[in-house]
Amino acid sequence: MAAGPVHERLAALELVDHHCHGAVTTGLDRAGFESLLTEGEAWPGVSPFDSPVGVAVRRHCAPLLDLPRHVPPDVYLGRRAELGTAEVNRRFLRAAGTGVFCVDTGYAPHRVTAPAELAEAAGGVAYEVVRLEGVAEAVAAGGVEPDAYAAAFRAAAWEAVRRPGVVGVKSVAAYRTGFGLDPVRPSSAEVTEAARRWLARGGRLDDPVLVRHLLWTAVDLGRPLQLHTGFGDGDIRMHRVDPTLLTDWLHLTASTIPVLLLHCWPYQRQAAYLSAVFERVYLDVGLTLHHVGPARAGAILAEALEITPFRKLLYSSDAYGVAEFHHLGALAFRQGLAGLLWERVEADELALPDALRIARWLGRDNARRVYRLPGGLVDDG
């Protein structure tokens, strides 16, 4: 990392990663590792290492496995296997320099670290974020009558958020219906009717009425709500997950809860607009940061910050599966943000104390405030 006090401050800052997942705890062969490197799939004849994130792993993760920069994938994976998953996870999670993880526990097709395991390996603290679709689907799986669905889901959601360590909820409405929803809270009769159809049909929660109901239930819960927007795997319809499609709903909810727009790319400017005009809308560019790597993270952050109030951008890695991503996300965030801020300090567009304060806010303090984490209400300004 280049010299300069902003780089130093960010390098030393214990980040709050306000949205991430666990790391796989079992050994990974090349196919297994590669399938976790990409939001697509591992295709015949095309290695996911041949991508920006693959290059970034070879460059920035190899040294933590005692290897030279830019080693070939096979050498990298050989050493990874040699060290063993526990040691590899420990090295990357420590290197991430993340003090607090808010872990979305609702997505885990693999065996991954529980929040406490993740925190222990990292030497930090973990909180939990409850995925509401999972709660609803568990209610359905447990057996419920259509006219009891709303109350049962509400009760289960309340129970989930009252568990110790839970700091917020998340919705993947983006994956289920996109955001082109009727913004109005559905009536009880509509919910019952929709539940009747869904419970009869089964499968994941993707009924538009029930997705709306889920979002409005989140409003009632009063907790910070994370919303996947923009970039994700092939199951997304990108044109339906532009966060500005949520504008009418945001007007109706009237900033009663914090809404955290996750990922956002390629709609980071649209998300920034929402954060500038709605009191309790926030954004991050998680997932994107490690996929584009440090070489491009600064450019994404610069777009995300064009009009964004400095209280409104948070750090997240959205790392899932390989602990490399917990490290890379933090690294790309630190380097990208430090480069951007330092360039402005050097051009005298920004005073150094302001740059240092913005770095702290984005990397740590904004998340503390939104999620009411320890240290969050004392502002070190």
Place this chain on the structure above:
Amino acid sequence: MAAGPVHERLAALELVDHHCHGAVTTGLDRAGFESLLTEGEAWPGVSPFDSPVGVAVRRHCAPLLDLPRHVPPDVYLGRRAELGTAEVNRRFLRAAGTGVFCVDTGYAPHRVTAPAELAEAAGGVAYEVVRLEGVAEAVAAGGVEPDAYAAAFRAAAWEAVRRPGVVGVKSVAAYRTGFGLDPVRPSSAEVTEAARRWLARGGRLDDPVLVRHLLWTAVDLGRPLQLHTGFGDGDIRMHRVDPTLLTDWLHLTASTIPVLLLHCWPYQRQAAYLSAVFERVYLDVGLTLHHVGPARAGAILAEALEITPFRKLLYSSDAYGVAEFHHLGALAFRQGLAGLLWERVEADELALPDALRIARWLGRDNARRVYRLPGGLVDDG
């Protein structure tokens, strides 16, 4: 401002600000000033100074109040109050180096300078741009039968544009319906029926038929038509104000009038496309320039100019309320454009005389041509 002949030329160029508003003439306390700094609102615990535009004000406006760069907000506002609004306005408006202001007089929730006052304080000249929604709403407020609405609106619009000093009209259709309108001119019967509904209901003009009718009336007036697109306050639905949604309407109007796409961000590339394929479509990145500040204005301008013919981009500040914005908009435009052009001259991608000509066209001459301002038909090429 960095050295170089393009910077010098732009620093010395008397700009035409083809779209702006007045500056508040009364004193502003901290809450009042902060509410004008943001397109959102002033939220508890989050100062609008903690944003890119706030940083830019402290950096670039403080020296004009005899303060050091980057002073704290309270010091800034204390000095501002001490000098008094008239002196503050005079300083910023003079510093803007703007020779001509085209003032949208249709938005003034505060007591602001009339065009002549603005011009006098700036040592320049002011023209007026008539907001057509205001004309229509005045017609309604004055009492009119539904079947007389179209003729009355037309007559009032003609009367408004024939007033001395009026150089164009503006529509805020973006705020009322967005651009996903039927592009066809509505029939008389449709207009009467829509007017019947609207006049019975009252309120602002947001009926889709009447908004279409307003846009087609603008075509009949034959004057340059300014259209808000993209960035604005929380009343916008961003996904409905992508200017390319206007394409069918632009085909139907067949370039009979100049259409000026205002603001555009984050759709500056989409606006640039329209300017490249429609003979009389123009764009600016006003409002955006001061909100992103000089640190980022060059990046926005670079996107706006990727394919834009050099006759098609104009300067505007879209400043409203605080005269800081009339200054900051001009400064961000000058620095951003000079940096971009000079970089290309230094790389020998652009000849210096071409760079100087492009600077003059964008900063002054394109607006003179479009609005037929004095000096506008003599091309200093």
Place this chain on the structure above:
Amino acid sequence: MAAGPVHERLAALELVDHHCHGAVTTGLDRAGFESLLTEGEAWPGVSPFDSPVGVAVRRHCAPLLDLPRHVPPDVYLGRRAELGTAEVNRRFLRAAGTGVFCVDTGYAPHRVTAPAELAEAAGGVAYEVVRLEGVAEAVAAGGVEPDAYAAAFRAAAWEAVRRPGVVGVKSVAAYRTGFGLDPVRPSSAEVTEAARRWLARGGRLDDPVLVRHLLWTAVDLGRPLQLHTGFGDGDIRMHRVDPTLLTDWLHLTASTIPVLLLHCWPYQRQAAYLSAVFERVYLDVGLTLHHVGPARAGAILAEALEITPFRKLLYSSDAYGVAEFHHLGALAFRQGLAGLLWERVEADELALPDALRIARWLGRDNARRVYRLPGGLVDDG
């Protein structure tokens, strides 16, 4: 071109231009030349030379006509006329350094070079890409009953792709309906009914059912399918040609054929996303590269490559009409890509051998693989 091994490698690399058109073979007066410079039209009082592409032509093409850089348009066009079209075409096509051209022969409002002529002038090899709308329209023009249309179109398409030298097909569905189509393959009855309407009405193929049928016929042909997306002339509705509107169709076709998203700007990030999550989706930023010129090509490529697997981006010029564009496209690609890669090598974000490999893949090898061109199955890694 700046020094550095990546620049040298790219300067020496024989490109595969996987999507271009012919060059006009007749003399061009100023009006004729200018009309080919722009995706708009040549408007009174606004020279297309006063645009980024005009600046790039004067800068980068003049020296190939033995003129100084940045010469005035009249001098440029005088010298062009003096040399004659054949010599001018030969100079630019040789200078392009393109070894292979995949020529879309379905668009030629002017008399242009046939693929073999283009290849001969360039000292390279040409293949053909069949525009499917042209095939369908020829079937209609030849006379066919509605219930025989589907079979006749299919037979004609098969015949066209079996001609020697044909390596793929193309659709301009973007121009006809945009991508907001029902993704499902239409039934025979639907096709017959749509054909009945279209054949009775005549004109170009723009019936949504028949456009869907054309796309599904392309799937059956099993050849690489080029799809115009994003930037083009004034006939595009930009908001309907965002390539992510194709997502449902891409899921249904399940990567049975390579799909090549052409142009893409301003949706290069959206296209990149599709290339990252669909096994056989590829993209280029052709057309855009010469319109923005070398001064901006690197910025566009940087966005296009943010998350794109390195096997998924191809080079194309999309040059049509003036051979300047075959040259400028190649030049902008080489300089833009070299600058981007070299910057990362210098920052130690990318190893030099990887940079050189990525340069070869994007400039040549990816196209060889997708179109199964000679040399394409041997990977020089």
